[in-house]
Amino acid sequence: MSAYKRRINVLLDGFQKATAENIPFVDFEALQEFYEKHPDYVSSEVRGAKNRRAMRHEYSSDAVGWVQLRRLDGVCTVVAMVTPEHKVTSTPYTVEVAVKESEEDGTEILHCQCKDCAASKGSCKHGLALISWLMKTSSQPSVTSTQCY
Incomplete structure (x- = not known):
């Protein structure tokens, strides 16, 4: 059992x-860029169908829950509980993504790991x-930004 598993729905330190x-x-x-730098995500097994299924809106919006983050030295670490697609009553998996944030270079996904x-x-x-x-949520306009008529 991972250290994260014992602390479901509790903020980490x-x-x-x-x-x-x-x-x-x-x-x-x-x-x-993440795909290019991390060969695990472009292997023949996951190149097409699994990537498309995992990234479809219906799965990612329903499966991702209890998201928390920490910013430290220009790197934002995002930890979320992700529900298994076929075992919705099972204990969710802990997933960690590290994103390097830079004003000049934009963002870079450093690593992504399911624990x-x-x-x-x-x-x-x-x-x-x-x-x-993260892509869908971060690109949505603010709830207070509305178009004037």
Whole structure:
């Protein structure tokens, strides 16, 4: 059992609850660079179908829950509980994504790791679901920004 597992829905030391306003901005370019630098996510097994399924809106928006983050030295560490797709009553998996934030260079996804599932040694869809959730949530306009008529 991982150290995270014992603390479901409790903030980790130094972390704060994530909201749409404080999560790191992740765009398609950051995702593309992540794929290029991490060969585990472009293996023949996950190149097409698994990536598309894991990143579809229906799965990532429903599966990702209890998101918390910590900013330290320009790196934002996001930890979330991700529900397994086929075992919704099971204990959620702990997924961690580290995003380097820079004014000049934009954002860069440093690593993505699922702490609990069997496929966590290589690449797993739970990490991709969290990255997809970050992309969608960080690109949404603010709730207070409305178009004037």
